[in-house]
Amino acid sequence: MMTANLTRMKSFIILGFPGLSPQYYGYVSALLFLVYMCIAIGNIFILVFVLYERSLQKPTYLVFCHLALNDLTFGTVTLPKIIAKYWFGDSVIPFNGCIAQMFFVHYLGSAMSFILMVMALDRFIAICVPLRYPALITNNIISVLCGFAWFIPLPLMVAVVLRVLTLPYCKSNVIAQCYCDLISISSQACGEDVKIVELTSLCVAMFCLLLPLAFIIFTYISIIVVILKMSNVTGRKKTLSTCTPQIFITCLFYLPRCFVYLAYTIGFSFSLDIRIMLILLYSLLPSALNPVIYCFKTQDIKKTLMKKLKTSRIGIEVKLSI
Template sequence: MSAGNHSFVTGFVIVGFPGLQPEFYGLASTVLFLVYCCILTGNVVVIILFATHNVLHKPMYFIILNLVVSDVLFSTTTLPKIIARYWFQAGAISFFGCFLQMYLVHYFGSVTSFLLLIMALDRYVSICFPLRYPMIINNSSIHILNVTAWVLAHLPSLSMVIRAYPLPYCDTNKIMQCYCDHIAITMLACTDRAPYSFPAFVVAMVVLLGPLAFIIFSYCSIIVAVVQIASTQGRLKTLSTCSGQLIIIALYYLPRCFIYLSSNIGIRFSTDLRIVIIMLYSLLPPLINPLIYCLRTDEIKQIMIKRFRSIQVHVR
């Protein structure tokens, strides 16, 4: 059937993990619900700290604030539906709703990728050009870069939806995934998906590898700059300012690149294993990032310590 023919599918059903037995649906929904609650709690705490402490109104924390918002929105886009699928057997989603979710999934993923690039740029300028840092990186320039990230992220997301939406969907409507993404949807099309999957793969690689290439360059430059610092204590202190960002970047990029590349070079996983890996790299960063922000950034850590001590004093 050609891509121009009519689609007979008017809605989709999100299956989630196809190998999961019905007796474990309650457990799966409970775990996902708790994960969602932890993501909301951790990230909302960071937002409240930012809103109530002017000391955090600095370029790095504005980047973190945008990452927090992106993480919350991504989790809210994906988790409620899969929780409802296992808790209430409500896996049905409308045709338009599925493509809207697909757009938002890829949009927030692209936003995060661009924000991580900005984070790396901040560290690069701070360490490699410390005297020029206040002139290059300030609140105004960071606001412009953050807004640019949110605007540019529309382009790859829209391109995926525009190419996938008109395809004919006339057979099964069951999505073997926990949310609507490009691969899961286009696999259901009654046409050769190669002409559509390869451009989407290229777009995904540009969004991933473009920022990642700069991130690798920036941290290589940082390492060179750190090696030139005379004192060991100075080198360790400088590297410690990058450790949290490196963890966040690794959590985001490494599993995504692995999945994208493996699916296009012939490495095959079972459907359930592949979905587990995708859910882990989708949910671990929003879940763990607030801990990294609180434990690896000095200002937030000091604020949390003061809050904890004040609570202890009031309890006594």
């Protein structure tokens, strides 16, 4: 019976924004396409710029590369299908494609959480034990730590996906979301195992989000305490400026999620359109804004970028004068 149910569900339909009038489909698809282009261009630029510029190949900026790769992959996994829905009317996604998208959505979110933890560790050692920073944090060590950040959630998410695949699907095949996620897919399943899968996935999510968050909060509180103890005001501001990009990036990732989870916990309900909009915003906004934060809030990247632009402008003026 389970096999019959599984084979009957051959595809899902992405609902998107249910209250959106068809006359706005073109505008929404254009907006989402613009968001995707910002994500793709911004994060590819960061990857190429840091890897090309030897002066930026330091532990902190290598972490930025891992974040940029995560953001780029997340946007590529989630946005093309919802753009196709509103642009070409293609809202059907194969069952296996939906499961694969669900895996990457949750895996990339979990990996991002652990990468942010590595970034917090980098700033913690740089500010709290600066004399030991060159010995404790090197490019190789950061690469290994980021490798663990990518690997730790992998077996957990594979286990969750395998459990989802065993569920019998006997309800609607409509995904009330802009992309496939665990809640949307499991809500179309039936049987006693659904609750077990949802509980297991909740435990995995809490582990992958709350454990890094607890460490991040501890590190930044420690950093703030150390900064406040500094007697030199100039040194205090300079030290604080070195970790403001990381704080911005971390807040962009965690605060909207915490707001949505807290709202659900206290019983504050959103309409379906608002809920989908909130999830889309906290999923994609950091991916689009992070490259801007890297460029304008990180002194080394900003100075190097301005130097390159100035050199290019001078070169163009010389050629024109000749």
